[in-house]
Amino acid sequence: MCKLALTWALLVSSGPRLLKGLKYRKIWAMNRGIDLSIIIVSWNSEKDISACLSSIEKAKQNLNAEVFVVDNSSSDGTVGIVESNFHGVNMIKNSNNAGFAKANNQAISISKGEYVLILNPDTILNENSLTDSIEYMKQNSEIGVLGCAIHNPDGSQQFSVRKFPTLVSQILVLCKLHNFFPNLWPIKKYFALNFDYTKDQVVDQVMGAFMLISRSCLNKVGLLDENFWIWFEDVDYCKRVKNAGLQVVYSPKMSIIHNQSQSFARLFAVKEQKIFNKSLLYYMKKHNGNLAYIILHIYIPISIALSAFVGIFENKSNKLAIK
Numbered sequence: 001m002c003k004l005a006l007t008w009a010l011l012v013s014s015g016p017r018l019l020k021g022l023k024y025r026k027i028w029a030m031n032r033g034i035d036l037s038i039i040i041v042s043w044n045s046e047k048d049i050s051a052c053l054s055s056i057e058k059a060k061q062n063l064n065a066e067v068f069v070v071d072n073s074s075s076d077g078t079v080g081i082v083e084s085n086f087h088g089v090n091m092i093k094n095s096n097n098a099g100f101a102k103a104n105n106q107a108i109s110i111s112k113g114e115y116v117l118i119l120n121p122d123t124i125l126n127e128n129s130l131t132d133s134i135e136y137m138k139q140n141s142e143i144g145v146l147g148c149a150i151h152n153p154d155g156s157q158q159f160s161v162r163k164f165p166t167l168v169s170q171i172l173v174l175c176k177l178h179n180f181f182p183n184l185w186p187i188k189k190y191f192a193l194n195f196d197y198t199k200d201q202v203v204d205q206v207m208g209a210f211m212l213i214s215r216s217c218l219n220k221v222g223l224l225d226e227n228f229w230i231w232f233e234d235v236d237y238c239k240r241v242k243n244a245g246l247q248v249v250y251s252p253k254m255s256i257i258h259n260q261s262q263s264f265a266r267l268f269a270v271k272e273q274k275i276f277n278k279s280l281l282y283y284m285k286k287h288n289g290n291l292a293y294i295i296l297h298i299y300i301p302i303s304i305a306l307s308a309f310v311g312i313f314e315n316k317s318n319k320l321a322i323k
Contacts, residue, residue, distance in 0.1 A: 034064050034114065035113060035134060036064075036066075036116075036134060037067075037068065037115070037116045038056060038068065039068045039104055039107040039118055039119065040052065040067070040120070040121050041069075041070045041072060041100055041121070042071045042074060042078050042082075042121045043074055044076045045074065045121040045122070046078045046081055050081055050085065052125075053067070053085075055125040055126075056125060059127055059128070059129055059130040059131070061128075061131050062131070063134065066111065067086075067088065068090045068092060069086075069089050069090070069121075070107050071092065071094060072096075072097040072103055073095060073097050090107075092107060099228070100228070100230045101227075101228045102226045104224050105223045105226060109223070114215050115134055115213065115214055116212070116214075117211070117212050118211040120258065122209075122259040123210065124257040128254070129148060132254045133148065143246065143247045143248075144213065144214060144217035144221065144241040144244070144246030144247060144248065145212065145213050145217065145237070145238055145246075145247075145249070146212040146248075146249050146250075147161070147210060147212075147248070147250045147251075148212075148254035148256060149251075149252040150258045151256070151257050152258065152260075157197050159192070159193075160209070161197070161201075161203050161205070161207070162190060162192050162204065162235075164238075165190065165280070165288075167288060167295060169186040169189070169190035170296060171295075171296065172186055172187055173190075174296070174302060175302055175306070176303070197250075197252060199252070200250070200251045203248055203250045205234065205238040205248060206238065207234070207258075217244075220244050221241055222240075225237070228279050229275060230279065231279040232280060232283045233279075236283055270304060273303055273307035274304065277303060280296070281296060
């Protein structure tokens with residue numbers, strides 16, 4: 001009886017401290033237990049965001065996942081749709097268009113998941129895409145970045161895998177020759193036109209519409225390079241991952257739908273071309289050196305002139321892309 005009374009007295013006297021300790025341990029366990037952080041950067045995405053977020057809810061299944069939408073100053077109803085209908089989503093609202101890389105980094109920096117998924121707002125996840133992707137990564141610890149099969153809404157395959165850019169391939173792209181001579185060897189190789197999308201393979205780069213990154217990879221490689229406002233930030237990241245000795249892998253075991261034009265050959269309007277050129281030049285200087293940068297610079301005026309020419313026809317044909 002004396003021992004029982006003494007034990008009870010100790011519990012009563014130390015109760016608050018025990019409860020406090022349990023509280024902190026619970027918070028720590030919750031933080032440690034987040035399996036996946038999903039990051040979506042939106043800009044005027046009201047037509048797509050609901051379907052995307054709804055598909056995430058179904059695909060999460062038993063995963064402990066957090067979802068971020070980083071909105072780059074949309075002028076449509078994107079923010080309102082998310083805030084009204086998806087209360088569990090962490091919303092970050094930028095007052096200006098910060099660009100794709102910087103906006104993703106805003107969420108990555110505060111995310112807690114063991115894995116981080118960069119996902120486009122115009123995608124729809126299949127029901128098992130998240131759980132299967134996480135399991136695949138756990139079974140293959142050498143993978144830094146995982147890409148999945150990406151389909152058009154009609155079920156056809158999107159070309160989501162490419163080789164790294166070379167000087168010759170990018171000269172041909174800037175001159176728009178890939179639209180007319182897709183079987184030229186440098187073009188065929190760069191766009192990986194012979195790639196077998198039915199097999200698991202180690203690749204150079206996967207499309208940034210779905211890029212699953214392990215936390216250990218992020219710790220080793222770092223965040224996206226914010227010098228890329230848009231275009232080539234995903235290519236650059238895959239390059240850095242491979243340079244760090246990790247793998248970039250494509251697997252058809254998981255798949256999503258991506259509401260993007262099926263053709264890779266769409267020509268850019270002048271403004272878009274200038275942004276594309278800036279990102280391309282930065283990438284080439286960073287990874288291919290000053291000589292490649294200087295040579296490629298010669299073709300920049302040609303690409304802009306061709307884009308202006310294309311823009312005339314786009315305006316007269318309801319902006320129908322010339323392929």
